[in-house]
Amino acid sequence: MNAIEIKGLKKNFGDKQALKSLNMTVPMGAIYGFIGENGSGKSTTEKIICGLIHPNGGQVKLYGRDYRDGDVRAKVGVLIEAPGCFPNYSVWNNMMLQAANLSIKNPEKEVQKALKMVRMEGAAGNKYKNCSLGMKQRIGIAMALLGDPALLVLDEPLNGLDADGMRIMREVLTDIIKDGKHTVVVSSHLLGELQKIATHYGIIRHGKMLCEMTAEELDASCRTYVALQTKDMNRTKSILGCKYSRVEEDESGYIRVYDAKEPEEIVTYLYQNGVLVSEIKTDKIGLEEYYIDLMNAKEVR
């Protein structure tokens, strides 16, 4: 069974079509990385899934039931934009309010557990308004985790988190899906971080799903490249440019050759042209580059 199944979802804001017949399938037990540029329709889709805005057309099913079904809704945890907390209340009181809303039987224990998961148990007594952005983000995640939700919808949960916060988040999310009963939809612009945890991906653009794939499929479609360093990088680039169609210098100072079959082929070619290679390796492009390539390809078309 799929945790989320969306067919032909449409949403208009005035004259603007935010979602144009969007299809989306999130299998149960997945961490679904929902990727797209700003204004592509990610948050709109997530808000519809959470029942916060109403679509103009299409079908949204959660666990095979209509997304408005009260029983299903009670099993959804959400962090969209910012955690919904009262600024003058303590973290603990905000959590307890949400626990009461969810009719949790042992609220103190559950709140403690959720705060512990995001390493925020020490800040329970702090007023929410006095918490830093990263702390607020963690509180939002703890709040979303209350009541053992079957489906977690997290919109930009990594925003404002420090390195430790990101690691904790990765651990929490990967732990949560281990039993196969929990599903996470997470949108983020930090694609490198997303790639570390996502099991499935959906790439959205201009309100339409460009593609959906598993992490394995992404891995298979990510091209390999040869990265190398020489003493004269500019000359190397121009020499390689004569033979290979895509030669680029990356941020870490390596020249990347995307359409080379073997590194030996490049070493030999450069040697024949009087250039000695000081370092060479093969690698695969990451999600970020794959996404940029995909966007550029669609732009050209």
Added chain:
Amino acid sequence: MEMTKKVKFESNSFGKRLKSMLKVDFRRMFTTPLFYIMLGVCLVVPILILVMTTMMDGTVTVDPNTGVETVIEAFDNVWQTIGSVSGEGAAMSMDLTGMCNINLVYFFAAVLVCLFISDDFRSGYAKNLFTVRAKKSDYVISKTLIGFIGGACMILAFFAGAMLGGAISGLPFDTGAAGTTGIVMCLLAKIFLIAVFVSIYVLMSVIGKQKLWQSLVGSLMVGMLFFMMIPMLTPLDSGIMNVIMCLAGGAVFSGGIGMISNKVLNSTSLV
């Protein structure tokens, strides 16, 4: 490895849902400074009105342009701040005694309800709430009940303030034609009538959502339309019929307007 993929969905009864929501709203209401500020206002306003008007009783002011003299008339009796005996005409008058009385609480209640609800939307709490709760009617019922209880507390605070103000300013406590029973019935009727106003304020607040000013202006404007019926329905010499009428009116309005509020929440964006 094949995982056990089965998610259990539990159905919560209406009673259980409402109980948990009321629990949250009660906790919020009784821990928010706003509620105590409003109670304080309701307690202090009648004291100020009674003491100041008694001090200024008989003061003549002359309009320098027209030469028209105006004499400030104070309250003759403490109970005038609660209401007027039916048929006296003062019930509908637009003078000091007709306007500055317990009926002001109906407007104060608008501030309480609008701030309370707009806070839900401004803080993002409504987003958390409506994600896990598909039934918007629970929210409307809970807010109407909580607003009603808040309003009732404010009426009682105003009543207490009027007693204190009367004692400070030395006004008579003579119940006259109304009698003690009439005053008790009058207060009860006023308390039940607040349900009508609260349901209107809840509707205006769910329309305005995070736009507090819009909710407040709407509430006060619509509330004004119903304001004139308060003295007519709840005179100082109220009987059981007045109480029943106000109770029935409160229930019918809460139900009817509550349904509209529910419809608004179901058909508009909640963020």
